[in-house]
Amino acid sequence: MAGLYIHIPYCHSKCAYCDFYSRPDDGNAGLVADTIVKEFRLRKHEFAEPITTIYIGGGTPSILPDRLLGDIVKGIGIDSFDIKEFTIEVNPEDIYPEKLKFWKALGIDRISMGVQSLCDAELKAVGRRHSAQTALDALDMIREAGFTKISCDLIYGLPGQSVYSWQESLTRLLDTGITHLSAYSLTYEQGTLLYARMLNGKVIPADDDTVLELYSILCDETAARGFRHYEISNFALPAYEAIHNSSYWNDTPYLGLGPSAHSFDGHTRRINPASVRTYIENMPAFEIEAESEIDRLNDRIITALRTDRGLELNSIPHKYRSSIERYARIWVNRSMLEYRGDVLIIPERHWMMADAIMRDLILTDSDQTDSE
Numbered sequence: 001m002a003g004l005y006i007h008i009p010y011c012h013s014k015c016a017y018c019d020f021y022s023r024p025d026d027g028n029a030g031l032v033a034d035t036i037v038k039e040f041r042l043r044k045h046e047f048a049e050p051i052t053t054i055y056i057g058g059g060t061p062s063i064l065p066d067r068l069l070g071d072i073v074k075g076i077g078i079d080s081f082d083i084k085e086f087t088i089e090v091n092p093e094d095i096y097p098e099k100l101k102f103w104k105a106l107g108i109d110r111i112s113m114g115v116q117s118l119c120d121a122e123l124k125a126v127g128r129r130h131s132a133q134t135a136l137d138a139l140d141m142i143r144e145a146g147f148t149k150i151s152c153d154l155i156y157g158l159p160g161q162s163v164y165s166w167q168e169s170l171t172r173l174l175d176t177g178i179t180h181l182s183a184y185s186l187t188y189e190q191g192t193l194l195y196a197r198m199l200n201g202k203v204i205p206a207d208d209d210t211v212l213e214l215y216s217i218l219c220d221e222t223a224a225r226g227f228r229h230y231e232i233s234n235f236a237l238p239a240y241e242a243i244h245n246s247s248y249w250n251d252t253p254y255l256g257l258g259p260s261a262h263s264f265d266g267h268t269r270r271i272n273p274a275s276v277r278t279y280i281e282n283m284p285a286f287e288i289e290a291e292s293e294i295d296r297l298n299d300r301i302i303t304a305l306r307t308d309r310g311l312e313l314n315s316i317p318h319k320y321r322s323s324i325e326r327y328a329r330i331w332v333n334r335s336m337l338e339y340r341g342d343v344l345i346i347p348e349r350h351w352m353m354a355d356a357i358m359r360d361l362i363l364t365d366s367d368q369t370d371s372e
């Protein structure tokens with residue numbers, strides 16, 4: 001099985017923390033849609049496996065006029081696929097009943113909405129255009145339209161966020177009956193407005209203890225409601241895990257269409273240009289990212305340790321296994337990494353330390369030499 005990712009690069013405005021490739025409407029959305037269809041027809045043969053999941057992300061795909069979204073979906077001919085999950089990313093201010101009906105008719109069965117917070121001051125602090133009430137109203141409409149696979153994004157560690165306001169956002173959002181939650185700790189990415197504000201002292205990042213407390217509230221609240229914490233940032237009710245996103249963590253191939261989209265055919269990564277103009281004029285113009293065996297293993301180590309399935313050591317070639325186990329020992333001794341049979345797992349309470357643990361387990365060329 002394989003996944004299809006379609007990147008719609010347009011947003012109403014730029015959120016202060018965002019480093020995805022997105023831009024305001026430039027009058028080229030129709031050309032982008034046409035080029036995406038052409039790119040699919042040109043590149044679909046890169047994959048031997050049938051496409052079983054589609055994810056339209058961005059950017060903000062929900063701002064696309066229905067006609068253009070319809071052109072893309074019909075142009076790639078999804079009627080001929082056996083689709084198990086078809087997701088669209090949306091923003092609350094774009095939701096209304098007719099649009100939801102149209103998406104359903106296209107075959108979309110999963111909505112992923114950027115809520116980020118249900119506190120208006122926090123939303124404003126990071127440049128979100130919608131209010132908390134707009135998000136709650138949108139969720140009502142999504143449910144009334146008959147969608148059951150509903151995922152929302154939240155961010156913790158936002159400027160001005162307190163333990164109380166985080167608990168409020170979380171509780172109110174989970175009370176709406178969503179079936180999947182992606183919750184991210186705010187990061188200050190270089191080049192974003194938020195990063196500049198941090199440098200000039202206008203925003204002070206939340207300290208580590210506060211972030212840990214917010215994370216622990218998140219784990220407790222979702223567990224109490226029956227959500228499985230299946231990846232560092234993802235929580236799902238039983239049977240509502242994101243199939244498409246999970247494929248990024250288990251080496252499933254995916255074809256990425258549109259400006260800045262990434263593809264992976266099981267061996268090679270291809271990266272489309274992060275420019276609407278270059279994409280339209282030069283498609284296909286992807287860069288190929290050469291990956292060595294060690295690069296691929298490191299990708300596997302990083303992604304597997306971010307999940308509750310952990311890293312299966314018997315999936316690692318024998319010649320590297322002793323290096324990994326040697327590097328793991330210090331964290332195992334500190335009980336921040338555990339063996340469960342032949343699997344290495346970071347316990348949920350220590351996932352906030354995952355980056356530091358994974359940095360230690362990363363293989364280098366000398367591991368190859370040492371162990372051969």
Ligand code: SF4
Pocket residue numbers: 010011012013014015018019020022058059060091114
């Ligand atoms: S809506 Fe999403 S993609 Fe667009 S700027 Fe905000 S965070 Fe980035």
